[in-house]
Amino acid sequence: MTETRWLDDDEQETWRAFLWTSRLLGEALDRQLQRDSGMPHAYYMILAMLSEAPDRRLTMTELAAIVHSSPSRLSHAVNRLEEAGWVRRARHETDRRTTIAELTDAGYAALAEAAPGHVAEVRRHLFDPIDRERMLAFRDTLHSLLESLDPDRRAPCAPGEG
Numbered sequence: 083m084t085e086t087r088w089l090d091d092d093e094q095e096t097w098r099a100f101l102w103t104s105r106l107l108g109e110a111l112d113r114q115l116q117r118d119s120g121m122p123h124a125y126y127m128i129l130a131m132l133s134e135a136p137d138r139r140l141t142m143t144e145l146a147a148i149v150h151s152s153p154s155r156l157s158h159a160v161n162r163l164e165e166a167g168w169v170r171r172a173r174h175e176t177d178r179r180t181t182i183a184e185l186t187d188a189g190y191a192a193l194a195e196a197a198p199g200h201v202a203e204v205r206r207h208l209f210d211p212i213d214r215e216r217m218l219a220f221r222d223t224l225h226s227l228l229e230s231l232d233p234d235r236r237a238p239c240a241p242g243e244g
Contacts, residue, residue: 107207114203119196124149126200128159129168129193132185139184141174168192 089097112123119126131148132138140148146156160183163169168189174180185193209217228235 110207111200111203115196115200118199119192121192121196124151125159125163126193126196128156128163128183129185129189129196132169132183133190133193135185137184138190139182142171142181142183145183163189166192 108123115121115123115126121129127149128145131145132140135144142153142156142160145151145160146153149156151159160169160171164171166189168186170184170186172182172184174182212220
């Protein structure tokens with residue numbers, strides 16, 4: 083059995099700062115989107131990923147992978163987005179077992195309306211507190227972590243993906 087490599091004081095402080103920053107940032111973004119646009123951050127991400135897809139369409143399997151969601155959780159979210167008229171589901175033209183999620187014009191409009199407030203909140207909490215040099219170093223650090231966490235580079239923000 084391998085001996086545990088405990089975190090030293092600096093590592094422990096870094097780990098806890100990362101945990102709290104991630105949690106508090108996620109909560110702040112969710113609060114802002116709920117308050118201003120009536121949607122949780124998870125729904126915003128689904129709409130955003132569909133808006134960036136060719137013809138604003140993805141299979142449910144592709145969408146689940148991109149937003150890192152279980153199929154059942156994604157299906158529940160897409161049900162809500164369909165009820166709002168923001169997404170529609172259809173069977174794939176050639177593979178009837180595959181379901182396609184498509185961003186509607188109303189969904190695109192809702193996303194376009196929500197985006198300025200969301201971007202302002204991201205900027206306020208993530209970019210405004212640090213200068214550009216620190217931001218670029220932070221991005222490099224995140225890309226290094228992504229290489230370990232996402233070796234297949236499936237994340238839409240993987241290095242070289244923009």
